């Protein structure tokens with residue numbers, strides 16, 4: 582069994598990733614490796630932020646590590662909220678406020694196409710690699726559903742009639758941006 586760290590304390594993400602990884606891996610959170618501080622996240626792209634977080638953990642805690650950074654990109658708003666998704670409506674990082682601002686900014690726009698994009702950065706002694714996962718969809722005019730987190734209630738993935746917040750974890754896991762990026766990381770890890 583390989584022990585690795587996922588550089589997050591977000592319980593939703595940990596649960597999602599643990600269930601996707603299966604029994605070959607012991608997945609530790611930041612808290613579980615004793616990292617209680619806020620990770621640096623000063624990049625201007627998802628790629629830079631994911632790499633910065635994974636490198637920080639690897640260098641300070643000496644454990645193979647991966648970190649993710651996710652953004653919701655909308656076509657009508659030139660890619661916003663993108664790398665600013667977590668604090669789109671302000672430093673309080675409130676999902677309710679973020680959704681409200683997004684819906685306000687999209688008012689009157691015909692094009693509601695959007696996509697979730699996850700970048701996963703893997704860092705170990707010999708190499709660092711980036712993996713990408715994308716789910717296309719659209720932003721609804723009103724939230725629907727109460728599962729998931731973040732922008733899930735307003736995101737309708739392409740080809741589905743349920744929002745991410747109307748899907749249970751298994752269903753969301755089978756198509757999510759994070760799952761798609763994770764699949765690529767898993768393929769890489771298992772191929773060695």
Ligand code: IMP
Nearest residue numbers: 649650651652666667668730731732733
């Ligand atoms: P992070 O950089 O992965 O922490 O995510 C940035 C922002 O995107 C946060 O506001 C999250 O709530 C949101 N986000 C990340 N993943 C998801 C998801 O799977 N569904 C909905 N929102 C998400």
